[in-house]
Amino acid sequence: MTKSRIVVLATGGTIASQLDASGRNRSGALQGETLLAQVSLPTDFTAQVEVRSLLQKPSNAITFEDLLGLREACLDIAAQDDVQGIVITHGTDTLEETAYFLDITLPDGKPVVLTGSQRAPHEPGTDAFCNIADALKVAASSQAAGLGPLVVFNQSIFAARQVRKVSTFQVHGFAAPDTGPLGYVDGAQVRLSAIPQRPAGTPLAIENAMPRVDILPAYLGASPSLVEAAVASGAVGLVIEGLGRGHVPPDWMQAIANITARGIPVMVVSSCASGPVHASYEFIGSLASLESAGVMPVTDLSARKARMALSTLLASTGAQPLAERVKLLAA
Numbered sequence: 001m002t003k004s005r006i007v008v009l010a011t012g013g014t015i016a017s018q019l020d021a022s023g024r025n026r027s028g029a030l031q032g033e034t035l036l037a038q039v040s041l042p043t044d045f046t047a048q049v050e051v052r053s054l055l056q057k058p059s060n061a062i063t064f065e066d067l068l069g070l071r072e073a074c075l076d077i078a079a080q081d082d083v084q085g086i087v088i089t090h091g092t093d094t095l096e097e098t099a100y101f102l103d104i105t106l107p108d109g110k111p112v113v114l115t116g117s118q119r120a121p122h123e124p125g126t127d128a129f130c131n132i133a134d135a136l137k138v139a140a141s142s143q144a145a146g147l148g149p150l151v152v153f154n155q156s157i158f159a160a161r162q163v164r165k166v167s168t169f170q171v172h173g174f175a176a177p178d179t180g181p182l183g184y185v186d187g188a189q190v191r192l193s194a195i196p197q198r199p200a201g202t203p204l205a206i207e208n209a210m211p212r213v214d215i216l217p218a219y220l221g222a223s224p225s226l227v228e229a230a231v232a233s234g235a236v237g238l239v240i241e242g243l244g245r246g247h248v249p250p251d252w253m254q255a256i257a258n259i260t261a262r263g264i265p266v267m268v269v270s271s272c273a274s275g276p277v278h279a280s281y282e283f284i285g286s287l288a289s290l291e292s293a294g295v296m297p298v299t300d301l302s303a304r305k306a307r308m309a310l311s312t313l314l315a316s317t318g319a320q321p322l323a324e325r326v327k328l329l330a331a
Contacts, residue, residue, distance in 0.1 A: 003048045004084040006139050007077045008032060008132075009070065011055040011062070013091025015128045017120035025120045027058035027091055035089065035121065039132045042188040047084050047140045059091025059098075059116075064210040064311070067101050071206075074102065078110045085111035085139030089132065092116040092165055092173055095151065099160035100305045102149045104202045104312055104329065111144035114160075115152045118173045127154065127171045134185040141190040147182075148198055156181040159196035164273070164302060177274040178300060201328035204316040213237040213311045215303045217271065218248040224255040231259055237310045240268040240295070241303040246277030246287035253284055253293065260294035265314070265322055269298045269306045276300050296323055298330040306330075 010016060012028025016035055020026040032053040041049075054073060055066060070088070077083050090098055099114045106112060115135040117128035135152040138144050149160040153174040162176035175181075183192035214235040216226055230238060238259070242248055246268045248256070260266055268290055270277050276299035279288040287297060298306045309329055318325050 003046065003082070004140075005080075005082055006047045006049050006085050006087060006136055007083055008036060008049060008051045008087045008089065008136075009073060010035065010051060010053045010089045011059070011066075011070070011091070012057040013059050013089065013093075013095075013116050014120055015089050015091070015115070015117040015131070016056070018122060028056040030121065031056070032089065035128070036132065038121065039129050039136070041133055041136060044188065045137070045140065047136075049136065057091070059094040062091075062094050062098065067098060068206065068210070070098065071102060071105050074106055074112055078106075078112075083110060085113065085144065087132070087135045087139050088112065088114045089135075090114050090116050092118065096160075096163050096165060096174075096302070097304050097308050099149050099151050099163060100301075101308050101312065103160035104199050104309060105204050105206060106149065107203050108146045108148065108198060111139045111141070111147070112149040113139045113144065113152050114149060118167070118169055118171050125171075130155075137185055137188065137190050143190060143192045147192075147196055150182070152185065155185050157183040157185065157190075157192065161196065161199065161301070161305070166273075199329050201318070201325055204312050206312065206315045207317055208315045210311045210315040211236045213239060213307045213314070215239045215241055215307050217241040217303075218243050218252070220249075222249055222252070224249070224252045227252060227255040227259065231264060237264060237314060238266045239303050239306045239310060240266065240290075241271045242268045242277060242287070242290075243271060245275075245280050246270055246290065246297055247281070248285045248290065250284040253289060256290065256295060257293040265310060266295045267298050267306050267310055267326065268295050269301055269303050271303070296326045298326070301330065
């Protein structure tokens, strides 16, 4: 009888770091096989673990092309009958963006689990090997099937849409500020107590190169020339990281109206760690005035995920207008 397989795709990051001559960590230096050789699994873990080193990068260097390659690898592996699930080891800096990209571009089905570490494998108290072991357990669990990509970190299980990096160094580096975790891993046991709602209108079929979309943070005294400069230098879409409920300085409004009038899509999200944008106020620069200028509100995505959503939507095709597709994805 053929054993089921869990395929680990290694992409680099802190979890694959080793010391270099500078005394600092070089991310992505370790091959996936070297990393997995040090992982301990429960005696009743029956799946065969196969490792493929896909990338050897710190995650600040991940590109759209890398994401497309990772997606294709996941599609190919998931189509194999004896594969039970997929684990992706990844640097923490952009892990949430990769997870969300896969969430909106992969079909429901076999578990896809992303993990990383805050401490390199050689550092005291490293979380690298326990996080990999926990990710493997989740990927082997029938409970994780059909939930979309998950992030496993510090014994917690998160949905790709809600997860965010919340600490630069502590081992509880990820959280879901609005919704909390879906469950946890306790030793050999995987416990899931919530099921994430899958994004409507997905998976998105990518048919073109993913275009440049820029993020513009709003802040006290921010110049509207930032808006104009982003488009003038080549951005084909914008995500505004708005103040509070989704607001911008009053003098941004004319620049934004000029851009949306040219057919350039603009989204707005909140810069707050928790809570959606909402048209609660009536003043120049409020969400209500942004919406009247053609800006599309996105309720519960971070700016980085909204950027990923807009770029992916622009690279895909659909029968509905872009604004309607954004509403479906952001609902």
